[in-house]
Amino acid sequence: MKIQKLVSLLIIAIMGLSFSSCNEEKKDPNIVIILADDLGYGDPQVYNSESKIPTPNIDNLAAAGIRFTDAHTPSSVCTPTRYGILTGQYAWRSELKQSVLWMWDRPLIPADRLTFPKILKAKNYETACIGKWHLGWRWPSNQGEGYMNDTIAIGDWSLKGRNQLWEKIDFSKPLGGGPLEAGFDYYFGDDVPNFAPYTFFENNKLVKIPNMIKPGDMYGAPGPMAEDWDLTQVMPTITKRAVKYIGDQSKTEKPFFLYFTLTAPHTPIAPTEDFKGKSEIGPYGDFVNEVDWAVGQIVAALKESGQLENTLLIFTSDNGSPQRDGTNMGGEIASVKKYGHNPSRPWKGMKADIWEGGHRVPFIASWPGKIKGNTVSNQVVCLTDIISSVASVLDISKGAGTMEDSYDISPVLFGNEKPVREAIVHHSINGTFAIRKGDWKLIIGKDSGGFSRGLKIEGIPVETDGQLYNLANDPSESKNLYAENPEKVNELTDLLEQYKTTGYSNQ
Numbered sequence: 001m002k003i004q005k006l007v008s009l010l011i012i013a014i015m016g017l018s019f020s021s022c023n024e025e026k027k028d029p030n031i032v033i034i035l036a037d038d039l040g041y042g043d044p045q046v047y048n049s050e051s052k053i054p055t056p057n058i059d060n061l062a063a064a065g066i067r068f069t070d071a072h073t074p075s076s077v078c079t080p081t082r083y084g085i086l087t088g089q090y091a092w093r094s095e096l097k098q099s100v101l102w103m104w105d106r107p108l109i110p111a112d113r114l115t116f117p118k119i120l121k122a123k124n125y126e127t128a129c130i131g132k133w134h135l136g137w138r139w140p141s142n143q144g145e146g147y148m149n150d151t152i153a154i155g156d157w158s159l160k161g162r163n164q165l166w167e168k169i170d171f172s173k174p175l176g177g178g179p180l181e182a183g184f185d186y187y188f189g190d191d192v193p194n195f196a197p198y199t200f201f202e203n204n205k206l207v208k209i210p211n212m213i214k215p216g217d218m219y220g221a222p223g224p225m226a227e228d229w230d231l232t233q234v235m236p237t238i239t240k241r242a243v244k245y246i247g248d249q250s251k252t253e254k255p256f257f258l259y260f261t262l263t264a265p266h267t268p269i270a271p272t273e274d275f276k277g278k279s280e281i282g283p284y285g286d287f288v289n290e291v292d293w294a295v296g297q298i299v300a301a302l303k304e305s306g307q308l309e310n311t312l313l314i315f316t317s318d319n320g321s322p323q324r325d326g327t328n329m330g331g332e333i334a335s336v337k338k339y340g341h342n343p344s345r346p347w348k349g350m351k352a353d354i355w356e357g358g359h360r361v362p363f364i365a366s367w368p369g370k371i372k373g374n375t376v377s378n379q380v381v382c383l384t385d386i387i388s389s390v391a392s393v394l395d396i397s398k399g400a401g402t403m404e405d406s407y408d409i410s411p412v413l414f415g416n417e418k419p420v421r422e423a424i425v426h427h428s429i430n431g432t433f434a435i436r437k438g439d440w441k442l443i444i445g446k447d448s449g450g451f452s453r454g455l456k457i458e459g460i461p462v463e464t465d466g467q468l469y470n471l472a473n474d475p476s477e478s479k480n481l482y483a484e485n486p487e488k489v490n491e492l493t494d495l496l497e498q499y500k501t502t503g504y505s506n507q
Contacts, residue, residue: 040321040343138176196223269326
């Protein structure tokens with residue numbers, strides 16, 4: 001009997017250790033990043049009291065966590081921002097010096113680069129990217145082995161014959177590069193909704209092989225498409241997949257990282273019938289309302305799976321809004337401002353610009369019991385900071401020479417308002433630089449560097465080489481102080497050059 005009792009006690013002890021081990025694994029929080037595409041600072045009502053778009057789920061998320069008023073994307077356009085989120089490095093340090101990746105471009109992230117999902121492997125995380133990728137693939141050649149785009153210069157839209165490059169691709173073969181090469185365990189998405197091929201991707205294959213050419217009256221670049229492709233079903237499909245992923249992972253012992261990259265409200269502006277008329281400003285506002293719905297679906301999935309309390313959830317956007325209303329997708333796209341709604345309010349400029357409207361974005365973080373609810377922070381932060389902050393929370397050591405432009409803002413998340421960043425670098429679609437330190441912002445250029453080039457720029461003499469603003473006194477960037485403050489111009493110019501030449505900005 002004594003032996004049986006000892007055996008029983010030993011079994012209980014072993015089971016206890018096993019349960020303890022499982023609980024230890026579950027103590028690490030799930031990480032969920034929801035990245036909207038082209039959502040402006042002034043679109044959510046919690047950021048703009050005059051917004052004409054219902055955003056109850058985004059507003060509730062802010063009420064449950066911390067809302068940043070001075071958060072910025074590392075670029076005012078898509079690809080470089082996504083690069084910065086996943087690597088902690090400004091994309092202008094890579095081979096992409098301006099603009100974005102175009103159709104059939106190879107991967108921007110080097111295969112040996114330490115990335116967000118790769119660092120989480122140290123803590124046994126399951127990782128998934130669901131939605132828009134826009135960081136390049138290796139497309140298999142139909143002329144034999146290998147990839148057809150290995151030698152093509154990236155980011156060159158003017159490349160002769162780019163729209164016909166698909167003719168050299170074997171779409172039935174597995175793709176190289178993509179999210180799996182960047183470290184994710186799983187991928188599902190449509191890569192870029194306005195680029196071919198118009199079909200869903202799963203891991204390193206196309207779900208359906210394109211069997212026709214996109215009709216000319218359908219928005220987007222020319223190229224191959226699956227015959228049943230429906231632009232309005234992209235957002236519902238990727239949202240459903242993200243919800244399923246949360247449900248599936250909640251049944252396992254491992255924590256998970258979900259990088260949920262929405263395709264809205266980027267063009268093609270394609271809200272489903274359920275969302276048409278939900279805003280006061282037409283298709284663009286309705287599509288933003290669908291973004292809000294997707295946020296609500298993720299929060300609901302976390303609640304239903306019992307994971308909300310143990311999840312750090314971040315919601316933000318990849319750049320500012322282009323302010324298009326989407327009513328004439330075949331030609332010139334009218335401004336949404338005609339409805340009395342300003343997606344950039346109260347900032348100047350729009351997507352692609354070096355002005356604030358190009359890169360200042362909503363940024364909300366929630367973690368029940370860890371991040372105090374209904375908190376507002378005025379700290380300057382950048383989306384490159386997310387990776388270092390998560391590494392700090394999880395006590396993961398940075399790799400040597402990585403995350404060069406990423407600051408640990410986790411103390412701010414948890415209530416410490418001591419400034420973290422020395423300065424922040426901004427970058428526009430045409431490669432224009434700006435640097436911000438404190439209230440001062442220096443732009444190395446004479447105009448917006450983006451889509452707003454045609455706007456009148458008050459206070460900028462023709463002979464002035466750049467723009468200098470004090471955002472505390474002049475948040476609208478309307479009074480150029482460049483000529484009056486040569487010492488400040490020199491100070492910020494030198495700091496920017498230091499960041500460029502040293503290869504990092506966070507030390």
